[in-house]
Amino acid sequence: MSGHWPQTKPETGVADRVAALCAGAVVQVIEHVGELTLVIDRNALTAVVSALRDDAELRFDQLIDIAGVDYPERAERFEVNYLFLSLTTNRRIRIKLSTDDIAPVASLVPLFPVAGWFEREVYDLYGVLFEGNPDLRRILTDYGFTGHPFRKDFPLTGYVELRYSETEKRVVYEPVKLAQDFRSFDFLSPWEGTDYVLPGDEKAAPNG
Template structure:
């Protein structure tokens, strides 16, 4: 089954794969590794089993009619009310077919995620970012160190329950001519999370919010 990007001749940039044939092809290619295929706001997301991530991504990369041979991003999201609170989101690009695909999986934070460094060397950077910010471990990553936070940083700052006080920040002190640590307090007394919009208390629709409502 050939997968062809819709109206390919009208676009010079990669488009999200949204055609009907893709869902059937993903089911055929991934089999039991595939949990669900979600079509929303003109974008396609394949939800896969965590343990089957590497063979699933390998199949997507090597299938001649898909050839998702570039990894463009790995990131995380935290939903504290879920049993498996962390979503790992992987974005793939097919230069051959001018398509993009999103792949998702979930973990409770204790169960590690298989590393994709054996398939895409640039996965190492993204996996380190995800570990640093969310605390999700990737098995098979040869360099699982922090990459964004300061030396000696404790905790994972993108978790929704990360404390806002009691930590320190690092800065250069002109007075002491060295790097110093100082107590930090973020000016946010109460936290509630609206996953449809990053802004609260507004009476207008911000650009991008239409994706959450499907309008």
């Protein structure tokens, strides 16, 4: 049918089209459970995304999300993942690239303005720099926060958090508390019966 992708290996067709439009940009093509991921050269990001958006055969016209991943053992420890959707063909694609906390990644704000807040989140949580983002500042952590909390080597103690104290009627800083509520589970099913009265059951009429 006109305007629809062919039914034979459409994912491969997308990868081939991107590779043809952006020579040398695609480093690896990964297909898994019907999903397509293109690993690309970091310096080719703008060209690849422009092709995805503007090419008449691709038309990936919506940026869904940008997410970071940390692999501390790698020389370029961070992966940046971009998720796109084509509203025309109802297809999704993931683009990913590698970087570190020094080499900047080109901002997609000129192509997709929604990328502004996504990039700020990845910067805040991982420390990835986005060159060309007009407002690259923290978005989730507190004012004056030090470090990037989604890095796998980020310490879980020794930092402070900010909150508003109803008692003192002002903003206060306190040591980070990683509280964990410990509960006792007996793994008895309420359908099979328990050896105690469940909350609320005391209101039920006794059997018989």
